[in-house]
Amino acid sequence: MNAVPGLDGFDKELHARSFAGYGPKLQFESTFINLWMKDTETLFRDVVAVDGPRHLHEAASSGRGVIALPLHLGPSYAAIPMLAYEMPTTTLYNRMNFDEIRAASFPDLDFRGIRLGSTSAMRSGLTALREGRIFSMFPELDPRGVDEHHARIPFLGTTIMVPTGPVVLSHVSGAPMVPLTLRAVGDGRFRLKYHPAIPPPVSPGERRRSLLAVWDVIESELLAGDVGEWEMWFEFDRMLPQVWAIES
Template sequence: MADSRSQSSPRQARAIAGLWKSLAGRRLATLWCLSRLAGPLVHRFSRREREVTEINLGEVYPARSTAERRRLARESLTHSTATMLELGFAWMGDPERVEASIQAVHGRELLDEARAEGRGVIVLAPHFGNWEVLNFWLSSHFPFTAMYEPPKIAELDAVTRAGRERMGASLVPTNPRGVAALLKALKRSEAIGILPDQEPDWGSGVFAPFFGRPAYTATLLPKLVARTEARVVTGVARRIPGRGFELHFLPADTRVYSPDEAESATGVNACVEAAIALDPAQYQWEYKRYRKVVEEQQGHPRHQEFRLY
């Protein structure tokens, strides 16, 4: 079995990389048409993605009808499909074409003002729209550092890293050495990127409300703010289907600056909620955001897996 996996993985990686390369020069309108064809198939045949998406939508939008949530689930999986098909465009497409696809940048002054004041900028970049286009723009216009975790298919590491670094981004590992690199970048008044909506390992987060339900949330942000006085903004690349993208940089919820980790994490989740409000269908709802829960047992927290999934 081990030999079979090791032999199939390179073939799979070559096929995926070849698909991205073949799509890199296609028009965004073509990629969106492909997404609209493939998205409903993903919704119908990818049971895991469909079920997790619908469960999450039921948790965060309980007041909406079942029909509305199912429609939103189909739209969300179509946008997720578009993001995957657009990776070749973002990573391998002609840089001038990628830059031209960004039709507007809202809130850039938040970044410029912070740097003019000699402060670093922490960009909270949730899984919304096409976050690789956001990375392209940030690394094109600012010294930019982001944490990087290699893909599950190891043979795609070189392709992924090259795509994300091609406009000058500096990628650092998700370990103490990477955190030290982020701190140094902020002290140089540069910009860094953080994913605010991934569950960290136990011991690296706290529970904070996300759409009213406790979600285990990373506590890296307050540590970085406390040591650098950086400004925090939320950044997303909202898709204009078939035509391009609009970047939105939003002021952070003021609670992110609290030295209290739980309060700061609450602010981080509020930032993600504000980004989702731009267009809920463009958020990647198939991620198990509520996987961990805390139950009180004899006065002590007990960690368990969230039973909905």
């Protein structure tokens, strides 16, 4: 957090203490939400309030599928299967017992998982989108590391290296991107928020504009909530340009 001037007006020590408990809180909240996945009436009445689902369905009306971008804020992993309550969904994941979780918590959902590295992520995304499905992927970090498929952008008063994959997929497929967040609001309740769709770039030159639009949402959501609930603080050093330059 000390690396970002954009947080100089915040109590960084307070948010650092909050972040210290983020891992256990993430596990607890995700498990709690999963307990209700088979009881959709209770899930969406008493546990999760959904804000802006029209943005998802308006994006889907293009007929080219939707690229969903869940942000690493709050119990973010629990947000992904909730997409499948709206539309058939395929998700790209890194480390997750996907088949076991699906069988235990939401066996009847049209929800597929593609493990990162098992096949081409771009090809898998295009296949899902051509079928009119949601293709879900986290936008902030490629766990395989920073490479030529990254771009340097401004963020919180500094610059970072971020993946271009979601924007490239949007350009190639013509599918809009819909960022979403899942946050605790207190008393065992959560808010699932769909943001307005970001249109697909129509040329390679417009990709950067679309990438900046995605990260504008990430920055605004981060500043509007608990700064200490962004999982990417674990990886932030890897996102800084000087580290990437040394490693490459």
